[in-house]
Amino acid sequence: MLISLLLLSVGGSSFAKLYENVADLPSLEYDFLIVGGGAAGNVVANRLTEDPNFSVLVLEAGTAHEEISIVPFLVGNLLGAPNQFEWNYSTTPQVGLNNRTMTYPRARILGGCTAHNGMLYTRGSAEDYDRWAAITGDSGWSWNNLLPYFFKNEKWVPPANNHDTRGQFNPAFHSTHGINSVSLSGSQWPVFENQVIQTTRELPEEFPFNEDFNSGEPLGLGWLQSTIGGGKRSSSARSYLAPEFIQRPNLHVLLNAQVSRLVGPKTERGLVSFEAVEFMQGGALFNVTARKEVILSAGPVGTPTILMHSGIGDRHKLSALGINTILDLPSVGQNATDHAVLIISWSVNSSQTIDNIQDNTTLFNEAFAEWNSSHTGPFTNIPVTHVLFTRVDDNSTVFENVADPAAGPKTPHIEIYFSTGSGPLPQHFITFGLLLVSPTSRGSISLASSDPFDPPLIDPGLLASPVDLALAREALKKALRFVQAPIWENYIIAPTVDLSNLTTDELDAFIQSTAGSAGHIVSTAAMSAGNATYGVVNPDLLVKGASGLSVIDASVMPIIPSAHTQAATYAIAERGADLVKGRWQ
Ligand SMILES: Cc1cc2nc3c(=O)[nH]c(=O)nc-3n(C[C@H](O)[C@H](O)[C@H](O)COP(=O)(O)OP(=O)(O)OC[C@H]3O[C@@H](n4cnc5c(N)ncnc54)[C@H](O)[C@@H]3O)c2cc1C
Ligand SMILES: *[C@@H]1O[C@H](CO)[C@@H](O)[C@H](O)[C@H]1NC(C)=O
Ligand SMILES: *[C@@H]1O[C@H](CO)[C@@H](O)[C@H](O)[C@H]1NC(C)=O
Ligand SMILES: *[C@@H]1O[C@H](CO)[C@@H](O)[C@H](O)[C@H]1NC(C)=O
Ligand SMILES: *[C@@H]1O[C@H](CO)[C@@H](O)[C@H](O)[C@H]1NC(C)=O
Ligand SMILES: *[C@@H]1O[C@H](CO)[C@@H](O)[C@H](O)[C@H]1NC(C)=O
Ligand SMILES: *[C@@H]1O[C@H](CO)[C@@H](O)[C@H](O)[C@H]1NC(C)=O
Ligand SMILES: *[C@@H]1O[C@H](CO)[C@@H](O)[C@H](O)[C@H]1NC(C)=O
Ligand SMILES: *[C@@H]1O[C@H](CO)[C@@H](O)[C@H](O)[C@H]1NC(C)=O
Ligand SMILES: *[C@@H]1O[C@H](CO)[C@@H](O)[C@H](O)[C@H]1NC(C)=O
Ligand SMILES: *[C@@H]1O[C@H](CO)[C@@H](O)[C@H](O)[C@H]1NC(C)=O
Ligand SMILES: *[C@@H]1O[C@H](CO)[C@@H](O)[C@H](O)[C@H]1NC(C)=O
Secondary structure (H helix, E strand, O other): OOOOOOOOOOOOOOOOOEEOOHHHOOOOEEEEEEEOOOHHHHHHHHHHOOOOOOOEEEEOOOEOOHHHHOOHHHHHHHOOOOOOOEOOEEEOOEHHHOOEOOEEOOEOEOOHHHHOOOOEOOOOOHHHHHHHHHHHOOHHHOHHHHHHHHHHHEEEOOOOOOOOOOOOOOHHHOOOOOOEEEEEOOOOOHHHHHHHHHHHHHOOOOOOEOOOOOOOOOOEEEEOEEOEEOOEEOOHHHHHOOHHHHOOOOEEEEOOOEEEEEEEEEEEOOEEEEEEEEEEEOOEEEEEEEEEEEEEOOHHHHHHHHHHHOOEEOHHHHHHOOOOOOEEOOOOOEEEEOOEEEEEEEEEOOOOOOHHHHHOHHHHHHHHHHHHHHOOOHHHOOOEEEEEEEOOOOOOOOOOOOOOOOOOOOOOOEEEEEEEOOOOOOOOEEEEEEEEOOOOOOEEEEOOOOOOOOOOEEEOOOOOOHHHHHHHHHHHHHHHHHOOOHHHOOOEEEEOOOOOOOOHHHHHHHHHHHOEEOOOOEOOOOEOOOOOOOOOEOOOOEEOOEOOEEEOOHHHOOOOOOOOOHHHHHHHHHHHHHHHHHHHO
């Protein structure tokens, strides 16, 4: 992937009501303050301002430069190295990964991680959400009751090349009336696609075809769906803050505004509330107040960080840093969960791979020019063609001594996404990405100091548990069995790293030295039942023990879904906005 920043002169969005300077803001008092303009924050801002009686201010630490990331093929551009649209985080040493620390991308830009993520659109299993409902005691979080919210978010659109999509998705599980575009791929790699689809015919028992993995029953292999419309990335900023919405007089967005904490705590009828939200802009601190509710949507890293700096967290840990405890909620920052990812590749006897485009400047420029002039061609999507969701074999010994972490028998443990490319030319390559989508490992977000502008300590806990290491071995074995289908015989030349005859210890060494994060951290301000002895928010997303303070973002997921996390985050935000409206209308 190219890691240089490509500043495009195309597709630039000229938003009206985006304020860069606090001095230009018409007011420092709103009905609702939304902290963070990411996946969830922009949904909530849009939905609340449907009511002209509600005034809303979004405070976003980053800037608005959506045009820098709208070319789907260049998805990696903002991820490789520190850049001005990033928080530039690193993890703590990962015990499950030989104590490696690694960079931990989080976007600092309007749109949040939907402005730089991989755009894969996967919801997870119905069982994932039914488990949320069981944990929280609120049937509103079940699959059947959340499906209308997935539909409010999703705007299914034709792929950029208008190819015949029959048999590639099931329209019954999609909505054409939502706000955020979702589509099948806008360009094809017929040779590789045939390899993958043919495998589902040659090994149908282990790798069945699934027409639509977003039906609630994801097991099997299906065609990639992405948050892309018209060949362009559909981020929450480009969709939920599109000109028709941002022009609402009751919706204001302040950029370059990093929230430090909630200030001015008081207790009334046993509930804590805060007078104001403090933020920094241009080196100075400001306060802004909410008449009705402060909604934290700063994401699974930002939200628990703000809570702890506000005195909401584990009393012992806060006092060790000299922070006065306002609300003793030990679960803040705990139970952080992410998906580990492993990459494996093979050289192949086919020139139809993206190596050509990535490595050959002439072809790269041609493809770029095509996208630039008509939003067609290979730049309209990421190089992935299909996604497989699968379980470890029923006779596997992995769960001999531990409970199966998946939400149920129709929920995957392993995802494999299929892609061409890896370079360098003149060879050609294919690449599989393996994700552990039902992990048992847990990590944490904690504070390094009492300074709200210090980065927090980020421990995604990748492969920290031995079960997850065993699951990673199973994932590799699955991938190797996939390419045992006859169709691969004359296509694969050689693996980049030969794993076929490795001992368990050798496989573990490979896993621990190469695994990374999928960027799917969640659950750091988790929802639990109203009477639970743990958890951070109640099923209505209000912070336990507080009034006028809620969390609406990926932090609240009770358990990670067996899928990439943006679709689940969007559904939470759509329902969360309804819950807020229900409280105040
Ligand atoms: C590299 C990467 C790739 C990914 N790929 C995919 C994918 O292909 N498919 C998928 O479904 N999911 C993917 N995800 C995950 C998905 O993007 C996230 O789960 C989702 O964006 C989380 O939404 P959120 O609203 O909780 O947080 P975010 O989208 O991260 O938004 C949080 C916002 O809050 C702002 N903020 C934070 N702190 C403060 C503060 N103190 N003051 C003011 N503003 C603040 C941030 O700048 C940001 O804009 C990926 C994530 C990453 C990192
Ligand atoms: C806005 O407020 C007015 C007066 O309080 C009320 O009559 C009206 O119904 C409200 N509008 C909405 C959309 O709630
Ligand atoms: C991240 O690094 C880039 C490049 O060094 C810098 O411009 C940017 O300000 C940094 N981001 C933060 C939040 O410090
Ligand atoms: C990782 O660090 C921990 C704690 O410092 C230590 O106990 C462990 O031996 C280290 N593991 C490796 C593989 O170095
Ligand atoms: C913000 O409010 C707090 C609590 O009332 C106060 O202590 C602080 O001085 C205020 N900060 C600014 C910049 O006004
Ligand atoms: C973590 O989540 C589990 C449920 O999945 C819960 O039992 C436990 O109490 C949580 N731990 C904390 C510290 O919140
Ligand atoms: C590639 O395939 C062609 C025929 O399809 C064959 O002649 C050639 O030997 C193969 N090359 C490799 C490296 O396997
Ligand atoms: C790049 O592609 C062009 C156009 O197909 C071709 O002429 C050229 O030889 C290729 N260059 C390399 C280095 O492969
Ligand atoms: C994209 O098109 C614009 C004109 O519409 C042109 O100025 C720009 O150079 C083009 N960029 C690329 C990378 O082709
Ligand atoms: C599990 O069953 C499969 C066939 O279904 C077999 O190939 C494999 O060896 C078995 N594994 C174990 C651990 O028994
Ligand atoms: C792996 O082992 C099998 C069976 O022992 C053998 O046929 C094969 O050649 C070995 N492969 C490699 C790459 O060593
Ligand atoms: C919470 O309420 C549920 C349902 O009434 C009950 O089954 C459970 O035992 C209660 N839990 C606690 C910790 O009180």
